[in-house]
Amino acid sequence: MPNTPSFPLSQASRAGSPQPINELIALALADPSIISLAAGLVDYKTLPVEIVSAHSPGILEKHGQAALQYGVTGGLPALQREIFLHLSRLEEAAGHKLEHCGPAQVVVTTGSQQLLHILAEILLDRGDIVVTCWPSYFVYTQALASFGAVPRSVDMDEHGIIPERLEALLAELHAAGQLPRVKMAYLVTYHQNPTGITLCAQRKPVILEIIKHYSALAGHRIVIVEDAAYRELAFSGEPGATPPSFRAFDKTGEHTVIAQTFSKPFAPGVKTGYGLLPLALVGPVMQAKGGRDFGSSNLCQHLLASVMANGDFDAHVKRLKAAYAAKGAAVVCALEKHFAGVQGVSWSRPAGGMYVWLTLPAGADTGPGSAFLKAAMDEKVIYVPGVFCFPADPARTAPVNTIRLAYGVTDPAQAAEGVRRLRAAWKKVSGE
Template sequence: MKKPMENLFSDSANKLKVSVIRELLKLTLKPEVISFAGGLPNPDAFPVQQIHEITPGVIGNTNALQYGTTEGVPELRGALKKRMATKNVKCEVENIQITSGSQQALDILGRILLNPNDLILTTCPTYLGAIQAFGFQDPRYELVDMDEHSVIVEDLEARLEDIYKRGDNKRLKFFYVTPTFHNPAGVTIPEKRRKEIMELCNTYDVLIIEDDPYGELRYRGKDQPLLKSLDTEDRVIYLSTFSKILVPGFRIAWMVAPTELVKKFVMAKQAVDLCTTTFTQYIGAEYLNKGHVDQHIEKIKEIYGRKMQIMLQSMAEYFPEEAEYAEPDGGMFVWVRLPEHINTIEIFPQVVEKNVAYVVGSAFYPNGKGLNTMRLNFTHPSDEKIEEGIKRLGNVLHQILEK
């Protein structure tokens, strides 16, 4: 007699839970729904013509059609070394690892750094994909509070002091943070705080994972230095991706990390996929080497900057005063906080009835809090749908708060 399948699952697999977001988003599949839920780039921001021009030459290169090295093709890693230098990050090709999207980097870093019950320091809220990736290793979380400028340094220091006092420092593996245009909160750490964070992590000997998928997408304000550029002790693992500045379907991302960690990462990646797709890596290398990237980023910024302003202006016009939100300087999201008695999971069906959708904010909290929050994406919907969707959402929020 065949065993029930659930008896064969590993302990890690049995701990997996159905995503609340995925279940709620099934309600948004109707074409008439205006969705602010996904984190999707806009197809209008894809460099289609440049890809058309690059692809024939790549097809003619048989190396691009063959297996590649696990570390990534040398042409792309070399181009990325030059690009990182423009951001004041000095590294060697050996420090650069190509991954199948940043999500793979998070997954493999979890595999090689975490044991069950190890401790992760991160922001509250934090990126849902990181929670999912690290979750397979069954870690614990120490959460750092944020304000309109992201990480509150005093709270970070207090958390570190407490970790050491209770003897948990041996289980503390890293501080995971998105310093620029945080997902979901949209906020950015200013330079002074970045330097203070680096000083604290140096003092307490804490590894940092700097996740930077949106750093190129600044629509106003001044660029802030990467934590990696302030790293004097080689303790920052830097992650970034082509998904927002080329196309997400290519699944190309990269990591800059200490050589010893890259070597261990390669061993783990070999067990996962042998190598990231070589064909798209060669396209990415040509995209960089031909100098397309900076020119195209300006086009992306024009499109997304306009969309962000439309969303913020519409929120100012249609949202109730009780809805609090920070105005980001870039990225892809606006983070909304409603009065404590409002549960964005419970009101979601009422919102979808009006053919509009968001992501419930509680999914971004490892401790299950944030029930009164939501994340709104402005990059994917059309300009017209942004205004109409915010109007619909604002009307529902007014009705709920009036009750």
């Protein structure tokens, strides 16, 4: 057979890399005796089959063929209105207000991932810098590589990104003449993927002022992209349990995007996300979206508008909070039971969402090919090696002693058993 030449893949394709956790997830699927604390999937049992069944006939009755036709690029107006109300209520519950904006600044996208991609596409040129947390949501930071963007990262503590470190990084970039390349700060602020940490309310205005200050020095607006994918999933229903967004402090809304999704608080199967955008970005985002798919699923948008309008969405979120709270508590309890007193081991204590971040002693290696990962697989438990979650910051080397534990799909007892197995694996490897 003659030699078939290879496809001349684009620079963007060559700059990307396969998602590293796919292999781990495939392993867990192939062997049901493995407990997967790796996949960031949502709780299977709470997926809203009854709500979707109850709303679907009414949608077809009321809207008929229109629900099955293409919609408009920016989103179904009824859903834009419901989303805007939802965002307003979230701010009000946190004692704040959304000002100087309306439903027309809401853009509905095919998952929030699509909005994040579009923002990268319209804001970033090759070599541009995106400031992010260390660690961060790796699917996006890896996707940024295909745009040729360079992530520069800032440390977090238990209250989220540390403003002084952010300021220090921007000052360093300014001194090096690189500020004109800084276009975006990408921050996952609620129950962060991968650490479970929430950025506290007090830091948000401080960070916003830092970004505004360096925007003035850069000569362009640096945008804060607040990825609030897990915002609704606070374990506690107490008012104030969920901090206000950056947008609440950014009164005129010139510096902040909120990106949210229905994947986590409702169902990933509807694959619908949305953003509240600065006015100046609405046009460019719509244009980019128009070129991609000229609008997200109209049927799903009708469904979501209906579910939000009659209160079923809020009632569902309430049930979800309880389900994730039980899982999160089971993981933290199990960590306390099995790892308490183990020198150099610590973990985050999330107040919502579906992730716990476990740090093993300095010198431990949890990465691919490590003895620990092999021991964990022998114990039939898998996790995401933390090393995958650190952005490819050219100035830093990712530590290899951390682990992301995702408890979205496992039930509380299974998740606790998974932690026990991790402890057994650590015993084997550390020789304690």
